[in-house]
Amino acid sequence: MNYQWYPGHMTKARRAMQEDIKLIDLIIELVDARMPLSSRNPDIDELGKNKSRLVLLNKADLADPAANRAWCSWFEAQGIYVLEINAKSGAGLKAISGKVQEACKEKIERDRKRGILNRPVRAMVAGIPNVGKSTFINSFAGKAVTKTGNKPGVTKGKQWIRLNKSLELLDTPGILWPKFDDQSVGMKLAFIGSMNDEILVKEELALDLIAFLQKQYPALLPERYGIEAGSDLAVLEAISDSRKCYKKGGEADLEKASALLLDDFRNGRLGRISLERP
Numbered sequence: 526m527n528y529q530w531y532p533g534h535m536t537k538a539r540r541a542m543q544e545d546i547k548l549i550d551l552i553i554e555l556v557d558a559r560m561p562l563s564s565r566n567p568d569i570d571e572l573g574k575n576k577s578r579l580v581l582l583n584k585a586d587l588a589d590p591a592a593n594r595a596w597c598s599w600f601e602a603q604g605i606y607v608l609e610i611n612a613k614s615g616a617g618l619k620a621i622s623g624k625v626q627e628a629c630k631e632k633i634e635r636d637r638k639r640g641i642l643n644r645p646v647r648a649m650v651a652g653i654p655n656v657g658k659s660t661f662i663n664s665f666a667g668k669a670v671t672k673t674g675n676k677p678g679v680t681k682g683k684q685w686i687r688l689n690k691s692l693e694l695l696d697t698p699g700i701l702w703p704k705f706d707d708q709s710v711g712m713k714l715a716f717i718g719s720m721n722d723e724i725l726v727k728e729e730l731a732l733d734l735i736a737f738l739q740k741q742y743p744a745l746l747p748e749r750y751g752i753e754a755g756s757d758l759a760v761l762e763a764i765s766d767s768r769k770c771y772k773k774g775g776e777a778d779l780e781k782a783s784a785l786l787l788d789d790f791r792n793g794r795l796g797r798i799s800l801e802r803p
């Protein structure tokens with residue numbers, strides 16, 4: 526299957542990011558904990574140079590806990606501040622303000638030397654589509670939604686959410702585009718549902734997922750569906766049998782079984798699975 530990202534989206538997203546980045550001190554970059562590299566666009570390093578950075582491994586609840594820990598160490602080893610979070614439940618959000626202060630300590634120190642006290646850190650949330658940016662802004666900002674708009678020198682219409690006296694968040698997230706250095710990145714994005722399913726052949730995608738799971742998490746499919754290991758196609762047929770996905774004439778409805786498998790995976794019903802490790 527050929528996975529694609531429409532280039533028009535990319536130019537527009539880059540331009541919007543470039544404008545917003547001028548207004549902020551810190552980029553809070555959301556990635557998907559199940560695939561932190563494939564769900565991030567490294568162009569952000571160039572776009573956000575001279576800015577403080579914090580990476581949030583979101584959807585940590587769906588990812589393998591051991592892999593989450595390994596990824597945290599990996600980012601820390603590169604001098605990048607990082608936290609595991611679940612934007613949906615709010616788990617991990619409490620630690621963010623402290624990390625922001627740490628990530629921005631140089632700016633805060635610079636301000637202090639110039640006699641500027643208590644100027645809040647201004648931050649923006651950024652990430653590729655579907656990593657949970659809106660969910661994060663909603664649960665992180667939560668009740669604190671004292672919006673302050675149209676500050677002098679700030680583009681008209683930009684809204685800031687004042688979280689506390691030391692942190693303000695731009696209320697619209699920066700959208701990065703996924704980066705396809707190789708097709709395996711596209712495949713993983715498709716697994717987690719970050720590609721338009723309409724243009725994908727569900728069956729092929731399901732077979733790719735089965736191949737990955739049989740190799741990396743061999744116990745999960747047999748456990749979930751009460752089936753045995755086999756060729757990828759045999760496993761898909763067995764899932765179809767196990768969940769009674771049949772067409773009118775009684776033959777296996779592999780498309781339905783594929784949709785069911787992908788849905789189970791995306792909602793964490795197969796277990797906590799990471800698609801990449803450092």
Ligand code: G4P
Nearest residue numbers: 583584585586610611612613654655656657658659660661
């Ligand atoms: P975006 O702005 O970056 O595009 O992402 P958005 O917040 O719309 O989130 C995309 C999907 O990811 C949503 O699911 C959202 O609920 C889910 N999500 C966000 N953060 C987390 C998390 O930490 N853990 C889990 N398990 N899911 C998360 P959806 O299917 O589009 O909607 P719904 O099922 O919540 O109704």
